[in-house]
Structure formats: C-alpha cells, structure tokens
Amino acid sequence: MSRPIEEKLLFEKDHPGRVGASVPPCDVPEADPRKVLGDMVRASAPALLPEMSEVDVVRHFTRLSTYNYAVDFGLYPLGSCTMKYNPKINEEVARLEGFARLHPLQPESTTQGALELMGTLQHALCAITGMDACTLQPAAGAHGEFTGVQLIRAYLEDQGDARKVMLIPDSAHGTNPASAHFAGYAIEQIQSGPDGCVDLEALKARMRPDVAAIMLTVPNTLGIFEKNIAQICRILHANGSQVYVDGANLNALMGITRPGDWGADVMHINLHKTFSTPHGGGGPGAGPVACKSHLEPYLPRPVLAKKEGRYLWDLERPKSIGKVLGFHGNFLVLVRALCYIETMGAEGLKRASELAVLNANYMRAKLKPLLELGFDGPTLHEVVFCDKGLPGGVTTLDLAKRLIDYGFHPPTVYFPLIVHGALMIEPTETEPREEMDRFVDAVAAIVKEAEETPAFVKAAPHNAYRRRLDEVAAARNPRLTFKP
Amino acid sequence: MSRPIEEKLLFEKDHPGRVGASVPPCDVPEADPRKVLGDMVRASAPALLPEMSEVDVVRHFTRLSTYNYAVDFGLYPLGSCTMKYNPKINEEVARLEGFARLHPLQPESTTQGALELMGTLQHALCAITGMDACTLQPAAGAHGEFTGVQLIRAYLEDQGDARKVMLIPDSAHGTNPASAHFAGYAIEQIQSGPDGCVDLEALKARMRPDVAAIMLTVPNTLGIFEKNIAQICRILHANGSQVYVDGANLNALMGITRPGDWGADVMHINLHKTFSTPHGGGGPGAGPVACKSHLEPYLPRPVLAKKEGRYLWDLERPKSIGKVLGFHGNFLVLVRALCYIETMGAEGLKRASELAVLNANYMRAKLKPLLELGFDGPTLHEVVFCDKGLPGGVTTLDLAKRLIDYGFHPPTVYFPLIVHGALMIEPTETEPREEMDRFVDAVAAIVKEAEETPAFVKAAPHNAYRRRLDEVAAARNPRLTFKP
Amino acid sequence: MRYLPASEEDIRQMLGAVGVQSVSDLFASIPEDLRLKGPLDLPEAVAEPVLRERFVTRSVRNSSPTCRPCFLGAGAYDHYAPAPIDQLLMRAEFYTAYTPYQPEMAQGTLQAIFEFQTMMADLTGMDVSNASLYDGASSVAEAALMAHRIHKGKTVLVARSVHPAYREVLRTYTKHLGFTITEVPFGADGRLDLAALKAAVTPDVCLLLAGQPNFFGVVEDLKAVAGALAGDKKPLLGAVVAEALSLALIEPPGACGADLVCGEARSFGLPLGYGGPYLGFISTRQANMRQLPGRIVGETVDAENRRGFVLTLTTREQHIRREKATSNICSNEGLCMLAATIYLATMGRKGLRDLALQNLSKAEYLKEALKAKGIKPLFSGPTFNEFAVKVPAEKATDAAYKADLLGGYDLGKDYPELAGGYLLCATERVSKLACDRLAAVLGGLS
Amino acid sequence: MRYLPASEEDIRQMLGAVGVQSVSDLFASIPEDLRLKGPLDLPEAVAEPVLRERFVTRSVRNSSPTCRPCFLGAGAYDHYAPAPIDQLLMRAEFYTAYTPYQPEMAQGTLQAIFEFQTMMADLTGMDVSNASLYDGASSVAEAALMAHRIHKGKTVLVARSVHPAYREVLRTYTKHLGFTITEVPFGADGRLDLAALKAAVTPDVCLLLAGQPNFFGVVEDLKAVAGALAGDKKPLLGAVVAEALSLALIEPPGACGADLVCGEARSFGLPLGYGGPYLGFISTRQANMRQLPGRIVGETVDAENRRGFVLTLTTREQHIRREKATSNICSNEGLCMLAATIYLATMGRKGLRDLALQNLSKAEYLKEALKAKGIKPLFSGPTFNEFAVKVPAEKATDAAYKADLLGGYDLGKDYPELAGGYLLCATERVSKLACDRLAAVLGGLS
Numbered sequence A, B: 001m002s003r004p005i006e007e008k009l010l011f012e013k014d015h016p017g018r019v020g021a022s023v024p025p026c027d028v029p030e031a032d033p034r035k036v037l038g039d040m041v042r043a044s045a046p047a048l049l050p051e052m053s054e055v056d057v058v059r060h061f062t063r064l065s066t067y068n069y070a071v072d073f074g075l076y077p078l079g080s081c082t083m084k085y086n087p088k089i090n091e092e093v094a095r096l097e098g099f100a101r102l103h104p105l106q107p108e109s110t111t112q113g114a115l116e117l118m119g120t121l122q123h124a125l126c127a128i129t130g131m132d133a134c135t136l137q138p139a140a141g142a143h144g145e146f147t148g149v150q151l152i153r154a155y156l157e158d159q160g161d162a163r164k165v166m167l168i169p170d171s172a173h174g175t176n177p178a179s180a181h182f183a184g185y186a187i188e189q190i191q192s193g194p195d196g197c198v199d200l201e202a203l204k205a206r207m208r209p210d211v212a213a214i215m216l217t218v219p220n221t222l223g224i225f226e227k228n229i230a231q232i233c234r235i236l237h238a239n240g241s242q243v244y245v246d247g248a249n250l251n252a253l254m255g256i257t258r259p260g261d262w263g264a265d266v267m268h269i270n271l272h273k274t275f276s277t278p279h280g281g282g283g284p285g286a287g288p289v290a291c292k293s294h295l296e297p298y299l300p301r302p303v304l305a306k307k308e309g310r311y312l313w314d315l316e317r318p319k320s321i322g323k324v325l326g327f328h329g330n331f332l333v334l335v336r337a338l339c340y341i342e343t344m345g346a347e348g349l350k351r352a353s354e355l356a357v358l359n360a361n362y363m364r365a366k367l368k369p370l371l372e373l374g375f376d377g378p379t380l381h382e383v384v385f386c387d388k389g390l391p392g393g394v395t396t397l398d399l400a401k402r403l404i405d406y407g408f409h410p411p412t413v414y415f416p417l418i419v420h421g422a423l424m425i426e427p428t429e430t431e432p433r434e435e436m437d438r439f440v441d442a443v444a445a446i447v448k449e450a451e452e453t454p455a456f457v458k459a460a461p462h463n464a465y466r467r468r469l470d471e472v473a474a475a476r477n478p479r480l481t482f483k484p
Numbered sequence C, D: 001m002r003y004l005p006a007s008e009e010d011i012r013q014m015l016g017a018v019g020v021q022s023v024s025d026l027f028a029s030i031p032e033d034l035r036l037k038g039p040l041d042l043p044e045a046v047a048e049p050v051l052r053e054r055f056v057t058r059s060v061r062n063s064s065p066t067c068r069p070c071f072l073g074a075g076a077y078d079h080y081a082p083a084p085i086d087q088l089l090m091r092a093e094f095y096t097a098y099t100p101y102q103p104e105m106a107q108g109t110l111q112a113i114f115e116f117q118t119m120m121a122d123l124t125g126m127d128v129s130n131a132s133l134y135d136g137a138s139s140v141a142e143a144a145l146m147a148h149r150i151h152k153g154k155t156v157l158v159a160r161s162v163h164p165a166y167r168e169v170l171r172t173y174t175k176h177l178g179f180t181i182t183e184v185p186f187g188a189d190g191r192l193d194l195a196a197l198k199a200a201v202t203p204d205v206c207l208l209l210a211g212q213p214n215f216f217g218v219v220e221d222l223k224a225v226a227g228a229l230a231g232d233k234k235p236l237l238g239a240v241v242a243e244a245l246s247l248a249l250i251e252p253p254g255a256c257g258a259d260l261v262c263g264e265a266r267s268f269g270l271p272l273g274y275g276g277p278y279l280g281f282i283s284t285r286q287a288n289m290r291q292l293p294g295r296i297v298g299e300t301v302d303a304e305n306r307r308g309f310v311l312t313l314t315t316r317e318q319h320i321r322r323e324k325a326t327s328n329i330c331s332n333e334g335l336c337m338l339a340a341t342i343y344l345a346t347m348g349r350k351g352l353r354d355l356a357l358q359n360l361s362k363a364e365y366l367k368e369a370l371k372a373k374g375i376k377p378l379f380s381g382p383t384f385n386e387f388a389v390k391v392p393a394e395k396a397t398d399a400a401y402k403a404d405l406l407g408g409y410d411l412g413k414d415y416p417e418l419a420g421g422y423l424l425c426a427t428e429r430v431s432k433l434a435c436d437r438l439a440a441v442l443g444g445l446s
C-alpha cells in the first residue's frame, strides 16, 4: 500500500438510504410502538447514527486500523504494560460458540464446562502467586486493586479495627492511590530510598495503629525487586496491618518467587499483561484477586464452589464485600488466559519470566551507553532511564515522538514520577533479540540527531499518519463529539 | 503506523533453535526412519526452511501484508476481474468445522450437508445462466474453459464429427485460445468489427465444416454486449458448430439475460468474480461449467445425483470426459458462493448487475472528458479507454503507476490487445459513488500533472512501498529462489 | 517454546552483553530464602492441537442459546452481531494495541472512540460520553460517585427496580465513602413509585437512579420522574440503561430531563460471553464533562493543522491526579467499544430502530401467547423486550429446558416480595414458534 | 441490500451524470427478445442471521474427523494447521487482493510467493518452483505437457501406483493432444516394476511419472527408478508427491535424479475442505524453468535499487502468448500458497521433520497393531504414513464408522486386481487408542 488513506468520520460518511445490516423479516405481527409505549416512544431517530453499506463500514474501520501501531508489527516497549505477544490460539478458543454465546444467568447445570475452566484458572493463579483463594470477577488491574483493598478493609472492620491510612510509595502507579481512596482510605505517600526501594527505618517509624495496609508493586515500577519485602510484611503484620501487592509486574516472577511466600496478604493479577490476553487498544482486561485464607470470606459474591463433583455459584457469603461487577468477570478474557497457562505449563511460565528479565537487562546494557539510568540498582523485567544528558535540549517526549518515525512504539514516558523525564522500557520475553537491537540502533541514531539537528527531533514525528498533535488545545477547548 | 517496516526474507530470519509450532508428544514408540525407509531416508534437512518463533512468523507476514493493496481499502477497478466486495459472512461460514474438516472421500452418507449445498448451488447456477446442467469441479475460469471446450469436443466426436477449428475473437482473454489449444483445437482469430462486435458477414463466410465452435465473451472485454449473439448461435448451430460463452463478465447480466436463452451451449462461471468469493492474491477461485442437456453426458466424473432423497456421487458416466481435478472442486469456495447467492436472492442478484452497469457507465461518463474511449458504443459493466491523447508522452503504464501514489489500484492495462494502451475499468456494483469520484479526481489530477510535469508522472510511483520495479531485468536474469 | 524467541545461542550472547554468567544471576536481587524451591504446582505444557481439543470439549460441556432459543435477559440480551464486526476486531492493529497513549500512532483507535462517544451521546440524548467503563453495574457505581462530585450530597436514591447486581455493585463501591443508599419502591405498574420518590428526596440526595427500562422490563415515565425531582438542591436524575437497544425506540433520557445516563451497551455487537467482557458507559451534559470517570477522547489538530484525536481531560485521571482522580479506572473496555462502534455504523439509525421494533413486537407477541394460556403480566406498565409474569418460577426453567428452551429469570431470588415472578425476554433471535412452545410449556405448569 | 451502496438518491444522480432516464436504459444494447421476462428462479434473499443458521445446519449434517479419528488418506491427509495461519490469511490485505499485477502495491503477496518457491525447491531438491497450480492431479497433467515440451516425445509412462484420480486427470488433459499414456505395473512390494519399466521406455517416452510415496503409501526406490531410465533420448523422471509432508523425511526426488516434482501441498496448513481448494505445484531444474506452467515470481530491484519482487517469465503465459502459452492457467491457488508458506515458516526444518517422524511412527504402530490381529500389509515395500492391508474392505468402513472412526479407502474401487485391499493412513492426529480401536474393529471382521 501507499500512504494510509485519509478517512473521514462516520458522520461525514452518512449516506441516507444505505443499509449495512439485514434484519430478518419479523415472524410475528408488528407492534405499534406508540400503542405499547405511549409518549415514551422516541420522538426523533438518533440523527447521527450513519447510514452506510457493509462495504463502507468495512472500509472505514480497515482504513482506520492502518493508522495504528500494534504488537504484531514489532516491539511495543511500554513499561509496566507487558506488551507481550498475544497468541493466536487464544483468540480461536475464545470464539468457540459454547463459550461466546453462553448467557451469564444460565443454570449452572448447563455451564459446567465454563465453570470447570474458571475453577482451573483460579487454581493456577493460586499456584503461581502462592495464595489460597482467588476471585476472577474484577475487570482490570485497577478494579482488582479496588477489590483487594476492600477485602483488607472488610477484614479489618470485621476484626473491630477499622483503620484509616493506606501507605503507598511514590513510585506507585496512579491507580493505587485512586483505588485505595475509593475504598475510603487516606493515602500517605512514602518516599523511596536512594536505591528505589522502601526506606525500612522510615517505614518502621510510621507503624502506628492507624495504618491499614501498604500497597506495594513488586518488582516496583523501576523494575527493582523490593529486597526487604519479607521484612516489610513482618513489620506490617506486627502492626496489625495488611500487605497488598500490585501484581502488574508479575511477569518478572513466575515460578521464581511468590508473593504468598513473602507474607503478602492479597494481590491482583493483570491477565492482560502477564497472561498474554490482548490489550485491545485499552481493554478489556481482567484483574483477578488472589488472597490468603483469612481474606477469603470477604471475596466478592458469588464464589465458585464444587459440590459432589459439580461446580456451582455460592451466593451465601455473608461476609462478602459484595459484587464488583455485574456478572462473573470478563469470562472470554479468562478463557484466553487459561489457554496461555496451559500452553506454557509450569516450566514455560518460569522460562517466560526468566527471559523477560534477560531481555530487559539486555536492553539496559545496550542502552546504557546512550541514556542515563533513573536508578542504578539491579532491575528485573523493566528498566527506567531519565532525560538527563539528552543533548540539544531534546526532551523525553521528543525522543519518544522521534521513535515513532523509526517505526517503534515509544516506551512509557514520564512515569514513574520520581524519575525526571522517565523512559520506562519493558521489552517482555516475546521480543526477539534482533528487534531489540533494531530499537537500540534507533535510539542511538536519535541521540546523534539530537546533537546534530535537535530542531528536527523536536518537531517529530515526521513520517507518521499525523504530525505532533496538540493535546493542550484539545484540553483547553474540549470537543468530545462530532457536531454536524 | 508510520511507513511500512522493511521485512527481510524468511531465510534471512532463520534463527536456529527457535521453534514456531508445538508438535504433541508421540504416544506410540518412535519409529527409526532408517530402519523403515532404508536409504530412502532424507539425508539432509531442507536447509532453507527457517527456524522462527511464532512471534517472528506472525510479524513477518503481518508486515508483508502492509505492502499490499486490497478491496477492503478501496476501489480496485481491474477490468474483467470483477473485484467486488468479499462479504464477511462468507468467510465465517466457510470456516465451520463441518465443512472445513470434511475428507473428500468420506462415504456420501456422512456428507449429506455438503452434497445438498453443492446441489443447491448447481441449481442456482443453472437458473442464473439458463442452462440445464452444471459441474462444480473446475478450479478457476481457465479450468472451466478447458472443461467446457472438452465437452464440445467429446460431443462432436460422439457425433462422429470431430472438427479442428476454434474461432476466437481478437478481443478475447488469453485463456480462451490457450484452453482451446490444450483441448487440441487449432485457433482461428476473428477480427472485431468497428463496433467492437463480431463481424457477422465474415463469420458467415467462415462457416465451413471444420469449425467446431466459437468462444465468445459476453459482454466482451470491451464491456460491449454482442448484440447479434442469438443470430451467431443460430449461424454456428446451422453449421453443426457449438457456442462457448466465457462467463467472466456474467456480473453484467444476472437476472437480465441468460446465455442459455440466447442459444449458447456451454459456459463457465467465475465464482471468484461474479459470486463474490475472494481473489486471495491469485486464487483459489472456482470455475463451474454450465451446459445444455446435449452436453450433460460428457460432464466430468463424478456427477452429483439424487436418489430417494439422498445425494450421491455417480461414477458410472461412460461418456464423461473424465475428471479435471483430483476431488470435487474447490468446495470451500463453493460454500462462499452459495452463501452469497442466498444472501442476495433473485432480486438482489439482478440489482447487483444493474448497479454494476450503472457504476461502470458513471465512471465512463465522468472519465470521458479526461481520457479517450477505446470504442464508442454502449458498454455494460466495464469500459475501456486508450492512451491516445495522454499528454506529455505519458503512457498508460505511467498513469497506472501514478494512480498507486493516489492510493488506488490501477485498472487492467494493455488489455484487450485491440485497444492501444488500453485502460480497462470495472468498478463493480459494490463501489460507492464517492469512491468512484475520488478515483476520477485522481485521474484528472494526473492528467494535469502529465501536462505540467510529465517526467514526474513517468517516474511514478513515488509514495509506494517500492518505486517502479525493473521487470525487464527480472526476466533477463531470472532469480526465482533465494540463494544463501 | 513457540512464544519465546530466544534460542540458546541468543541467551548466551545476551548474557554476555549483560555481563553475567547465567540467567539466575539476573535474579540476584531476590533474596535466596524467598525463591521458590520446586516447580510451580501446575501441569506440564500442552501442545496446541491437544489444547485446542481440550477447549472444544470444555465449550461443548455447556448448552448455549445456539441450540436453545433464549428467553433469558435480566441484563444480558441475545442479539445477533453481524459478521464484519468480529473480523474487524481481529485486525491486529486494533486488538494487539495498547491504550492510545501515543496519538500519532493510534489514530485508528482514537477516531473510533470519538465516533463512539458521539453516537452514545446521540442515542442517550446527552452532550458527551466517555470511552467506556467496565460494565453496566460498575457504571452505576461510577455515576453515583460522579453525581456526588457534582451535587455534593451523599445520599443516592436508587429505584428498587434497578438491576439487582447493579445495586449490589453500587453498594460495594460506596460502602466506605459515607454514602447513604436508599431504595425507592415500585408500584403495581412496575414503575417507580413517584409518591415514595418525592418523600425520599432531601437536600442531601445527589442522585436518583432509575432503570430505563427497569429490571422488570418496564419503561419508566422518565419525564414524570424528572418532574418529581424538585427543589433548590434537586438531585441529578440518572437513567440506568441495561438494554442499550431500547434507546432506539424509547425516548432518550436526555429528552426526559435526565442529567446522566449510565449502563450497559453489550447489546451492540458483543457476544453474551458468559457475562464478560461487557461495555459500561456514562454520558452526560456538557457541564458535567470534567466529572466523568474514564477515558475521553477529544478532537484537535496536528502540527500541519490536520484534524486528529487525542485522549483528553486527563487531569481527571489517576495517572495524573492519583487519589484525587474522578475514578481509578485505567484499562477499560476498548475493544468492546470498537465492536459497538462498528455495530452502530452497520445498523445505522434505521436498522437499529427496525431491530428494536422487532424486539418490541416479539415481546408483545409472547405476552399475548402467554395470556392466551392464562399467564398474566406481573406489572401493568409498558415494556420493551422483557416483561415479568406470574408462574411457578422454580419449575419453569426446568420445564423450558426439557423443551429445549432457555427459560427466564426467577425474580424471587432477588425480590422476596415477588416470589413466583418470572422475567422473560424475547429478542429478534427467538422465533414465533419458540414463543408458542414456551407459552405451551409454561401454560402446562400447575 | 448491504453490499450495494447505491441509495436511490445516488442512482438518480448517477443516471443524471450518464444522461439516461432509468437503469434499464443502460441495457438498451441487449436485444429486447433476449431479456429475461420474469424473475430468476431462485429463492428470495435471506437475512444474515437466518442464513448463518442454515449454513450451520448444513455443516452439522456431515460427520467429520472432528468427531471421528480419520484413517482415510488417499490423497488428503488430516493434519493440524497452527492457529496463526488462518488468522494471517484473514488479513484483508491478503485475501481481498488480486493476482499481483501491480508489483509496487503487491510486494506482500510477491515476497511470500518468492519464499514459497524457495522452500518448495528446497524441499523437493530442485532449483525452481512455480507459484502454485490447481491441485495435485492437475499438476501431474501439467507436468506431462511440460515434459513433452522439453523432450518432444509424446508417450508418457505413468506408474499404475500413482493416485487414480491423478491418472484420470492426466488422461483428460492429454486426450486430444496425440499423447500415448502407458501404465507401468507395480510389483509385489508395491513398488514400480523396474523390469516392466525398462521394457516400456522408447525414444518417444518423454516422461515417467512415479508416486513418491505412491498411492499405496509405498516409498519408491527412486534412485533405482532413475537408474532404469537410460539411453540417448531418455525420458524425464517426474516424481508425484501427493503427501508433501513426506518430503521432510524421504530423500527428495531431486537427490534421486528426478527432473521434475509435481504434486499436492495441501498438507501444509490447509483444511481438508471436502477436497478443495488444494495446492498443486511443480518444481524442476533451472534448465527447464522456461517450460514451467503457471505464475512465477522473480527478484529484481526498484528505481532506488531496493530489492523487490515481480511476476516474471510472463512470456510463457496465456495473456501474452495466447495459444502458445505453456499452460492456460490464470488464477491459481494464491491464498493456499500463502497458507503453505506460513505453515513451513512455522514448522521450520526441525518441526516439519519431527512431525513427519511422528506420522511414520503412527503408521508403523498401526501396522503392528493390525498384524497382531492377523491383518497383514498388502505390500512388502516401505511406507510413510499410509499402507494397504487385506481385509473385507466393503464391511470395513461401515464397521469403523460404527466404532466412531473414519475408516480407510477400498482399493478395489480403482484396482480390480486388488479387491479386498484397504488403504489406511495414520497421521499425527490419530491417537494410539484410536489405532488400537481400529485394529480391534478390523480384526473382528471375518
């Protein structure tokens, strides 16, 4: 193909009289909406829904798709996002009619295959995390955080010991404080030490009875393993507090070490990161929560149970925090995740983590001559560089935009917040070495360009479907819908 | 996305030790190939088969795909190719396991669904063409031609009247003479009259006993309906000759007029043109042959029959020309074609032809101020322009290549041979008007460029994945495989 | 392993570049005593052909609406999704992309979101919409939090006729935030009891949530409801739409005085999927835009002044505002949003209305068929494609199943006061014949 | 109609631009008396949801190897196609494109063909390959025409042990071209009778076609066959490969002295599909390149000297040479070729060999299991994944079916002299258990 075809908005393609779908003829008498619904009948059609032929629709979205970058094209090194390859067999099995067309409220006797699948996945997630119980209901990582923090809260209240404060390191993802906040906690940020880890002494000093829990991402968003994690758990527990682990970075740890064994009480898992389910341009994901047995009574209803060899939904959960989603979680995402786990097996998952860490360290080693590290300590599955030393006044954003011209998706930028102009790089284990080399070469070329022609770099991207987009203008004068 | 990613050849991506597929463990004792096969064991592995991971493979072909243009992007006006939209539901039903995983030699009692489908399709094709019988065995248009001509030959021989000569107009597609040649005929080219049609008087004059048949494309490759077709049939029949119709352009005629009613004896149908099955970058297609009852005894074996409500394959066909394909035809293409026919229904097919002709005439009207017509008479589903009057020494090829820069696939060029520098344009009925307007605008722009900056046009394409490719060098020094 | 490109030789070279001896050296920062000693307690890897068969087996150990016409609705409606949708979703450019953080290489996703926002606003009669939420239930909870931010009151009135799971999620979300959740009863017509509503409104009430249609399938007189909300600090009116298809035929909440609309848009081209992934949304008035939860896309221009789209109003979001964000949501339901966008473009304004009308007609037909068997609607209010009747509910589902039908929903599970109430849904996918069969089955129960 | 974008308004405007009153005016060039008076004798249009169900119904009115392990080969072998293949084929860039006539916008297809040609040449031990032919049977016919062009002789020797359908197509193709087709018998080992072969060779023989493996699954001693072809005007040796997977384990024909290899490569990632579309091919020595039928892709450079690919040697083809072309083929099996290319890249040289070895092992196991039940191979020659036995063939298939197995192929249909011969195939997809079950069933027949 040549350059992407410029495609208008759907509403600019509206063509009255065109038809995009065929509705079967009605085999019952047509009802008169006005008679049935009275004046609650819709007075005017939704004017903006376009009329298009099937051809128009297919071309519209096919053309739009060509403006996107994707994992199936190449490296997508968004840190803490684990943009690993999305296996094709997962997509195939998730589309089997016996899964895709199941109604969530069918009697359990008619859904044993689906329930067995969920039970098997719960077991696998417990085995991987070292936890005792699991809920598959949360729809994403942040949803899992919220659920997990609610479990802590319900447990503590049940102990008669409601507490107010959630401790969260400054390196944490924004969802952590937000999730804790919506569970009613006051957030207290704790500063990372010079090694990027929790300052143990400061933590000890903060141990007062108002501390409900700590939320830790392990390895953290710098890619650093929280070396004192076991001790942290002990400190918190001694204070009557709980430990929440954000499992977004579990991809570094499978088969190597388990949060449950450190002493953590509860964690969420991003199936759309560690377990290869696609990101879909922003979801759907799934954020199961795994916990120790003392938190199990509080899990969202209903809980999957097994009686006399049959699975069923147990609704009688008096201590449950209640539902967090309308039905049983993002089932079709769960299907994919189990397909991945069974494909990999115990050894394969461990190997995935090992190679994820190897790839990240390889990138680190190759990029170190070009960029400055955010923190110096050993890192696992991802590495964070800072903008110090970028020549020619070129910023992290400029570097990122110029990478687009080289055919790469940029890393996560300006996060974590504790690193100036952060560039957070996570290649994942599914990246071949040559692809990483290609990326390193691109960074080297850009650094050179930054020295020689900084203005050119600052004006990037030059070859993308769009030049740099004005985000400030968009926020200042929000235009959120098409106006005819 | 930015510009397409340059992707090497598979062999340059060979990476020993990588694995792309998982072969299940063998549940029987592993045989020793040397023991079983003796010295017929393969001595060395096929060295060039690459070792790649699944990720590598998916990226390789995904990247390659971005170098292609396709119907799902826009207008693909290849004349006589009928590049209509390929409906998505066709693709879905053709992948049902009960079709896709049927073995061709299963007992008929286990394939009644497939046989009923084929029977229904045969009936539909007979209804559309006005013929009496039909074989679904041929795999493409040319294969259908060969089959149809063989039917004629077998019939005439059976009459004790083997004849030698096949008459073919100069406007015919190259497959016509080639197919007739391989059926053992001497080809005699007949010149088109000034109206692009067969010269009736010349034809009459040629009616001698050596003429086996005439092969006519109707409408012909100029898009012109052979107005004397009925008379031609009568002339040939009076001479004891047969009439073969190349149905490549049936898309102009559905529900409007039927070759069987004109007096034609046999024809092929391109399911991958008229009946919306995808072209697949060069097949697979399907070229069923429909004929009058006098030719039926000669159809390829086996013939689909129905006995006591059950379908079966009738092998007892003593007069059959024999098989032309190993099994029963391109079945999964047939599935798609029937899905299309049943989607459209009688009226829908007629409407498709009407609109195909309307679209072509619209293109003709809009392009006429810009390009010179090859022939002046009324045309149906396609229109042919010539290169006369292209300014600046710009050729048909240059115009075609420059269209690529404008994001269009060029029309068929330099065919039919009787038009100088032919540009043969068939939009099909699935093209929306705006898309045709966009194309006309592009042609207008190029004609202007040809006046102003002809050298630029002659150097096109400029924006494609590749600049103009050297076909002469390729043919002079053929490099047909990768050499390490 | 086919997803792991590194060969032994790659590993050797990469270890060399890193400057370590072995892969396990890379994990030196993990204290020895925390390392897992044995292998994970999981089965061995399974080869793709075997695994595929295992999943096929699992899938056929369920009986779905494919074999049995489905009269079960209750928040999940069995509609047909035209074939192009899934094939477009399967384009790697869409499904293997992340959230569009780098707009210059994500315009495909961004333009589609902008189109979705526009169509959802149009359908609901609102000015703006977000880019999706997890599902209908959580959208109700997010709506309550949003209404509180706008109005400041801490009491939420929710119609008892709102989907029970949605109400439960609302409670879970607000449990520790000092909210009071008060249910407003329904009348004999199945509609909101307006007198009770009026009595419940206090200055602390920030929001009234009413189902449209409600859980009983009954279409509320939303204008009357809006009229009942009076006073100085009058609460926001939020419509909860669990069956988005109804928007094509029912007066949009925006035209009835609603301030926000939340709900579930899975009916727009997504599979039933045993409950997920689904597609939550909120749309609202322009003035409330900055209080919306979730992603929002806005129009802008690039350096060459060409139109383009970006994620916008991001200062509402957790990655910038952390605990002060309007929501904790990050990954949402992007691909589901895309499916709905394709669906709406495919159906068009006329197709969607035709389909909605057909749903209405099927339900009305089923109602009449049941009446003919002596089974009466539980409520007198008008309905869309779902309605409640009075039958021996415990027996009904089994009896239907034996007749190769997926029966309805036993209202007694959630509403003790409606024991014997049975919720039935009839979409375009149930035939007249199936309706007749169901009527015969239910009519035959004592 | 959803595939027809023109609205009434479009039609009005387009008619205006054309300058006619009505659509029927456009057909004025078709004589009135030839116009169809009534509508086509076809049913009315069916809506997509209904039609989909109809096709599902049709598809389940067949019983396929999905439910029944398949011991039927005979030219179509039940192999697993890894999931990425079909998802890549579904990229519109591939399946909705035409033959790559405009190379600058078809490099994706062209590069894939070049890769296919390379791998097929490598697998067969030849120098070059074409881009595909219709199927294995027609490739045999094309090979005969090609050999004639090279050698000029008009007699083709074909082993009687070549696939019966292939031989039949060969006869159909050559019927009117003055060829003599002579069959060469097989010996007790199932291999070509070399003495008979030698006796049959005359200066007019342009080609000997031998199956490798042949229809009985027997692997020919192709080197000995090559040795038997002597003399001045010695014929070309053509190997017919109906089961392309065997190429991974059997000495390639090129290494045994063959001049060309033709056959069927459907085993490489394509569905059984009730017989089509399949994937024919011919590969040959460099010297014969210009006599190949069908499309061929060659490497070249563009105006900026970058590597690129084009259709080449097109002067062989009908659109240039018309009746003097090397073949009439035009559309071939492009997408099937792509599937095979993806398959071969996925399997790799090691994976393909492992799979072939597993096929060999399964067949050997089945052979032994049958021997244990007293059923003996019909031939003594070595086999790959298929072999013939002697059983009451007429009863065998029914009995197998009753035991939920798809049984083998009754050789008596094509070889009266082998009445009671039964051809059985065992690929990687039949389990040990299924083999045991089949052995028990066949052993139980009198």
Ligand SMILES: Cc1ncc(COP(=O)(O)O)c(C=O)c1O
Pocket: A079, A080, A081, A140, A141, A142, A143, A173, A175, A176, A217, A221, A246, A248, A249, A270, A285, A287, C329, C330, C331, C332
């Ligand atoms: C460390 C961390 N925690 C939590 C999340 C939130 O996960 P989700 O987007 O699935 O809600 C992210 C997402 O990027 C993350 O990186």
Ligand SMILES: Cc1ncc(COP(=O)(O)O)c(C=O)c1O
Pocket: B079, B080, B081, B140, B141, B142, B143, B173, B175, B176, B217, B221, B246, B248, B249, B270, B285, B287, D329, D330, D331, D332
């Ligand atoms: C008029 C005409 N006849 C025959 C053919 C050959 O059809 P196929 O490519 O299906 O063999 C073509 C192909 O373009 C054609 O245009």
